[in-house]
Amino acid sequence: MNxxxxxxxxxxxxxxxxxGLEKLDGIGIFQSDEWKRFEGGGGRTNILQNGDLLExxxxxxxxxxxxxxxxxxxxxxxxxxxxxxxxGVSIVLHPKNPHVPIIHMNVRYFQxxxxxxxxxxxxDLTPHYVIPAxxxxxxxxxxxxxxxFNLDFYPKFKQQADDYFYIPHRxxxxxxxGIFYDHMSSNNSSLTKEDFVKLALQxxxxxxSIYSEQVILGRNLPFSQQEIAWRNLRxxxxxxxxxxxxxxTKFGLHSGGRTESILMSLPPNANWEYNFSPKENSKExxxxxxxxxxx
Amino acid sequence: MNxxxxxxxxxxxxxxxxxGLEKLDGIGIFQSDEWKRFEGGGGRTNILQNGDLLExxxxxxxxxxxxxxxxxxxxxxxxxxxxxxxxGVSIVLHPKNPHVPIIHMNVRYFQxxxxxxxxxxxxDLTPHYVIPAxxxxxxxxxxxxxxxFNLDFYPKFKQQADDYFYIPHRxxxxxxxGIFYDHMSSNNSSLTKEDFVKLALQxxxxxxSIYSEQVILGRNLPFSQQEIAWRNLRxxxxxxxxxxxxxxTKFGLHSGGRTESILMSLPPNANWEYNFSPKENSKExxxxxxxxxxx
Numbered sequence: 001m002n003x004x005x006x007x008x009x010x011x012x013x014x015x016x017x018x019x020g021l022e023k024l025d026g027i028g029i030f031q032s033d034e035w036k037r038f039e040g041g042g043g044r045t046n047i048l049q050n051g052d053l054l055e056x057x058x059x060x061x062x063x064x065x066x067x068x069x070x071x072x073x074x075x076x077x078x079x080x081x082x083x084x085x086x087x088g089v090s091i092v093l094h095p096k097n098p099h100v101p102i103i104h105m106n107v108r109y110f111q112x113x114x115x116x117x118x119x120x121x122x123x124d125l126t127p128h129y130v131i132p133a134x135x136x137x138x139x140x141x142x143x144x145x146x147x148x149f150n151l152d153f154y155p156k157f158k159q160q161a162d163d164y165f166y167i168p169h170r171x172x173x174x175x176x177x178g179i180f181y182d183h184m185s186s187n188n189s190s191l192t193k194e195d196f197v198k199l200a201l202q203x204x205x206x207x208x209s210i211y212s213e214q215v216i217l218g219r220n221l222p223f224s225q226q227e228i229a230w231r232n233l234r235x236x237x238x239x240x241x242x243x244x245x246x247x248x249t250k251f252g253l254h255s256g257g258r259t260e261s262i263l264m265s266l267p268p269n270a271n272w273e274y275n276f277s278p279k280e281n282s283k284e285x286x287x288x289x290x291x292x293x294x295x
Numbered sequence: 296m297n298x299x300x301x302x303x304x305x306x307x308x309x310x311x312x313x314x315g316l317e318k319l320d321g322i323g324i325f326q327s328d329e330w331k332r333f334e335g336g337g338g339r340t341n342i343l344q345n346g347d348l349l350e351x352x353x354x355x356x357x358x359x360x361x362x363x364x365x366x367x368x369x370x371x372x373x374x375x376x377x378x379x380x381x382x383g384v385s386i387v388l389h390p391k392n393p394h395v396p397i398i399h400m401n402v403r404y405f406q407x408x409x410x411x412x413x414x415x416x417x418x419d420l421t422p423h424y425v426i427p428a429x430x431x432x433x434x435x436x437x438x439x440x441x442x443x444f445n446l447d448f449y450p451k452f453k454q455q456a457d458d459y460f461y462i463p464h465r466x467x468x469x470x471x472x473g474i475f476y477d478h479m480s481s482n483n484s485s486l487t488k489e490d491f492v493k494l495a496l497q498x499x500x501x502x503x504s505i506y507s508e509q510v511i512l513g514r515n516l517p518f519s520q521q522e523i524a525w526r527n528l529r530x531x532x533x534x535x536x537x538x539x540x541x542x543x544t545k546f547g548l549h550s551g552g553r554t555e556s557i558l559m560s561l562p563p564n565a566n567w568e569y570n571f572s573p574k575e576n577s578k579e580x581x582x583x584x585x586x587x588x589x590x
Binding site: 232240243260262 | 328351464545562569
């Protein structure tokens with residue numbers, strides 16, 4: 001399977017996910033924005049705003065190529081090559097109701113010249129209020145998909161998510177983790193290139209169903225001003241992670257990527273309150289106890 | 296003048312500025328938070344929330360010291376040394392009324408072992424709506440202070456502010472600039488160490504008066520929901536600059552500084568809207584025309 005075929009599959013995946021999310025939302029419609037990149041390639045950024053479930057959701061497809069830069073080598077950790085090619089689908093959904101979690105998914109394919117390639121991707125969940133049974137269900141679904149490909153994947157990818165989605169300056173995880181993989185190819189695993197495409201598509205095609213299970217409990221629950229205030233503070237943490245820690249965001253912004261597509265991951269709003277800490281034994285306090293690394 | 300004497304002067308400056316700002320605000324009171332740093336030193340972070348003028352304002356003093364790290368050498372651009380000492384006052388004020396600008400000030404002293412030192416500092420203004428006459432008044436005040444010390448300072452420090460307070464991924468300046476200086480000592484200028492302390496204190500002691508001139512026009516103007524929405528988007532840009540571009544913030548967060556004191560610079564809230572651009576010839580559109588580099 002060549003790079004263009006992978007991009008075609010990813011673009012079709014974006015379409016299916018948006019259709020599924022519109023059904024899940026009920027009233028929200030994605031607005032689609034096609035853009036070109038001066039140095040080569042472009043993308044389609046789909047944004048849903050002010051839906052019933054989703055306050056702001058982005059599902060972005062991109063296919064970009066061009067000359068390899070020194071910064072790219074450093075950031076993506078490879079030594080040589082002239083031309084790069086990258087295609088992927090990225091999703092971030094910010095729900096309105098504080099009882100519904102934020103979710104993120106990404107699948108991507110990267111190629112250098114015609115000989116070297118790798119895949120990356122993952123799904124992770126950021127509940128405003130952590131519910132352990134929901135966390136378990138989420139991980140179970142991801143494990144089921146990974147296990148179809150290689151039994152080593154889930155524990156490895158889960159650990160990588162725990163390591164990656166961590167905010168050192170807060171000593172907090174971004175959420176309850178999920179899976180995260182990068183630099184995967186047939187050189188370092190039993191899977192063929194076609195298998196990795198399948199893995200990406202299975203994650204993508206299960207995404208709406210996985211998220212549906214996570215929203216069903218909370219989406220119709222009433223919420224208070226205090227819960228909204230907490231949601232907004234958690235959105236603030238999401239902003240901090242994405243702007244301070246997320247390698248993809250930093251690399252994108254510093255290498256001249258399309259700012260609006262990169263920053264579609266930011267919530268519609270966020271709050272900061274100096275030295276806020278929730279009352280002991282409150283729901284908010286309990287949630288923080290789940291956001292510790294390696295628990 | 297030794298480092299402790301400078302720190303004492305800076306701490307007293309913090310106190311005077313807070314008193315001045317409380318008077319200016321009318322109802323807001325600073326809450327004071329003393330903190331210690333495990334590796335050496337500490338600080339006093341003063342925060343005013345929900346005042347009449349200021350929605351959130353922070354005035355932070357710190358005096359920290361310890362072993363020089365490799366990261367510090369890279370970030371602060373020096374080659375050798377064992378022990379560092381740093382003291383300074385930082386201010387960020389986020390007003391409630393969109394017709395009043397955000398302001399930032401910093402004065403700092405840095406020393407390596409007992410022989411090498413330098414000063415840094417600056418004041419810059421970020422109006423939600425730029426008013427050219429106000430911009431001129433602001434720069435005039437800064438020029439008057441700088442000119443008392445060295446006629447080369449103002450043009451040089453102004454250029455440095457224009458270069459520093461710039462958001463490349465938005466192709467926008469953070470605001471209308473001001474002055475910014477760093478690595479200044481008697482080695483690279485006609486001023487003595489005592490003169491640099493005087494410069495820092497003069498900036499600090501003029502700060503409330505300079506800001507007063509900037510708030511007087513706008514603080515009692517009525518404002519609409521649309522103006523609030525614009526203020527919140529501009530606050531979003533402020534968050535982006537501070538988390539993505541600001542060297543001090545990045546260095547602080549990555550080197551284990553006190554997170555709450557570093558991030559006191561963030562606004563109480565911020566908004567992001569995908570691909571927002573103001574209507575042509577609107578007030579918001581006009582403001583963006585002033586936020587271009589080197590105009």
